[in-house]
Amino acid sequence: MKLRLLAVGTRMPGWVEEGVATYRKRLPRDFALEIEEIAPARRGKNTSADKARKQEARRIDERLKGGEHLIALEVNGKPWTTAELACQAQGWRMQGRDIALLVGGPDGLDPALSARAESAWSISPLTLPHPLVRVMLAEQLYRAWTLMVGHPYHR
Numbered sequence: 001m002k003l004r005l006l007a008v009g010t011r012m013p014g015w016v017e018e019g020v021a022t023y024r025k026r027l028p029r030d031f032a033l034e035i036e037e038i039a040p041a042r043r044g045k046n047t048s049a050d051k052a053r054k055q056e057a058r059r060i061d062e063r064l065k066g067g068e069h070l071i072a073l074e075v076n077g078k079p080w081t082t083a084e085l086a087c088q089a090q091g092w093r094m095q096g097r098d099i100a101l102l103v104g105g106p107d108g109l110d111p112a113l114s115a116r117a118e119s120a121w122s123i124s125p126l127t128l129p130h131p132l133v134r135v136m137l138a139e140q141l142y143r144a145w146t147l148m149v150g151h152p153y154h155r
């Protein structure tokens with residue numbers, strides 16, 4: 001199973017790169033997390049948030065592979081405890097499908113793209129900046145994996 005994080009935003013600050021790398025390198029090959037950055041839409045004074053989101057959605061769509069299980073990261077999505085996340089991840093593994101996790105840009109994800117996702121996952125009821133979401137996702141996926149394999153990291 002492959003896990004891909006398709007995240008709007010490029011040129012992340014060092015602390016984001018470092019934070020994501022810290023957890024990515026701990027993950028085993030069969031639960032590896034790949035990161036694909038999606039260029040944000042150019043926002044001029046005449047660019048509506050809707051137009052920017054649609055452009056970003058097209059860019060994400062170009063990178064999607066057929067048959068992937070799409071999971072949209074949404075503030076209003078379903079909150080999973082770490083144990084529930086580990087259970088979800090166990091299910092993803094058993095299904096044998098690759099996973100694409102979608103993180104929007106400053107204006108969020110295009111609703112039409114979100115509607116195509118099979119799940120909407122909220123990692124907090126707070127609206128978080130998208131660079132921070134990457135770090136939290138990487139840590140939570142690592143934490144879920146440790147729970148799945150009985151590694152003492154999760155307690």
Ligand SMILES: C[S@@+](CC[C@H](N)C(=O)[O-])C[C@H]1O[C@@H](n2cnc3c(N)ncnc32)[C@H](O)[C@@H]1O
Nearest residue numbers: 073074075103104108109122123124126127128
């Ligand atoms: C700055 S937020 C966008 C805020 C936008 N108003 C919205 O409601 O989506 C950028 C992206 O980060 C992700 N995000 C932010 N907070 C989140 C949370 N608590 N749970 C899950 N994803 C979150 C979402 O993918 C969102 O599209």
